Amino acid sequence: MNITHLIAAITAQVPMPTPDPLGYPVPAILLQILSYFTLGLHFIAVNFTLGGLLYLIWTKLRKGDDGVQKYLSASLPLGFSYLVTLGIPPLLFVQVMYGQMFYSSSVIIGAFWILVVPLLILAYGMMYLNKFKKNAKPNTQLIVLGISLLAMLTVGFIYVNNLTLSMTPDAWLAKYAANPAGSQLNHEEPTLFARYALFMSPALVVAGAALVLVGILRSKWRGDDSGNAISDMGMKGHIIGRALTVAAAGGLAATLPKETFEAMMAGPGKLFLAIGIVLAVLATVLVIVGAKKKMVLLPITGIVLMVLEVIMLVASRDFLRQEYLRPHFEFGHVPIFEQWGMVGIFVASMVAGLALLIVLTVKVSKNAIAKYKETHAA
Template structure:
């Protein structure tokens, strides 16, 4: 079957694609930083809970519910932009794996409650209770991340969508894609690095050297491990996609080189225990990686769709309303976080 016959008609975009794409990269970068902090922070708290817990894990557990709430909300804009630009691919992948995709909502809600429960019942839970709660929460977060990887890779492969005709009940996953596991592992290990950096960052603010030492140790080891994960991910890509980073596409090649420079900066900061430099390098590398991700998506879908030919209606009002709402909402969130920070210090 011709895969293009399975792709719905392109959804019109209200403004030129460059605008939603740029905003998608910016908002996705914010979401990734927050979500990685949650994922990595949860792993660190879980590992510490295996030995009974520590002051480091106790401090981090207080911040995880807030970080997860921010990550979930920050994840809405990039998902909406994805639907707006690549809706004919994104909606289909959601339908093909509908059961697993809808279960993500329940997983996040239960995981969110579990983080609150772990924080407020920390002493009463005891060692075994904390282990159990964090095991459940970590499994739910891993499930969520793995399902997102499934969805984002499944939408790039219309050639496997015909599996719907033998499995029309919403249980189709992208498990046979050689890119799926290395892609997920690359993001998961990077989350450990960001989680460690988050622990170190908050520890530095409080003058807690134990948190700084623990966090930078996680950051250093995870960043080193992620070099291997990144190579695995790159080599698993189809050859024509991989080669865009090897000179076939100038923008992709420049971004790849910029990513390597920032990676070296992260490693330097990790070994010198420079939390500020590590945070700056990490914040800079995330949008670079998000842009590379966008170029990979474009290359995958190039046989079926191009942004240059996407229908544009020229209706700017909804876009401007979103931008204004995003700016006002961001200011409100920043103000609330400032109030919360003041309350913690008092």
């Protein structure tokens, strides 16, 4: 029997591991809600940081600071720490809800999956280097930021490879048989690049909206129009980002298996997708009008709507995953052995952690604003 026959023979059955015999500690719906909320926040932080990095590199390349480089250089390590912190809860949820699929795909692309850790350290380290070596030569700064960007983009790509593979168990055995060492990605997946583009392009959208706000506040506090160039750049980037996201969504719709997409649209996924799109349109209108009229409240409301938008889209992403997995796995297959005490401890620590994060962010922002106003008072 040659290798092709062997692969064909073993792929005839899908080796779906059984769910954890301990079952779910609460009904799946509660796990879903918590995972959508925390993963939505993770994506916002990823997009803010990646987008900030892109805008910083852009301003350095065109040698026009507009006063934004200092703000971005200081914000990037902070944004990175948020994206890591906010990545951990969804990591716990994906292991509880889809553990047997997520572990299998992680093993099959194991060599790349383990690379995520050094790449994260590299990306984070380079952001700090950029922050503290303010007087480095411009080309050195660009190299440092370029390495950080490349590392972040690679981490995102590895995540998309792992998540798509976790949703397609039919591909596992052949891939494992062909490369048991795990030095492979999921490049056969038809949706791979469109899906990657769909997750990366909102970087310009989210960071663009933040820059619109920064520009308006700068002009307000200084009593001049020195922030206009920043908010203009943010608005243009926001619009370009939205256009890229729409193109990527079109690419994804064109490559998704038709029946899977239709099944998702026949269920609650459609409602979440529709709400997400409406919120996206509203958020973008508010960001653009805010940038034009220089009204602080508009981009702030736009950003809040954008967070809700991402949470809705994360929900529809998960309903799509459920359709991908339906022949092999459903939440209903997993027994529930309720442990409300554990859930209570989790929710209490999550609320306390988020409250602490908000208090610290407000404190740090207040100090930074006071310092900024003091420096520019004269």
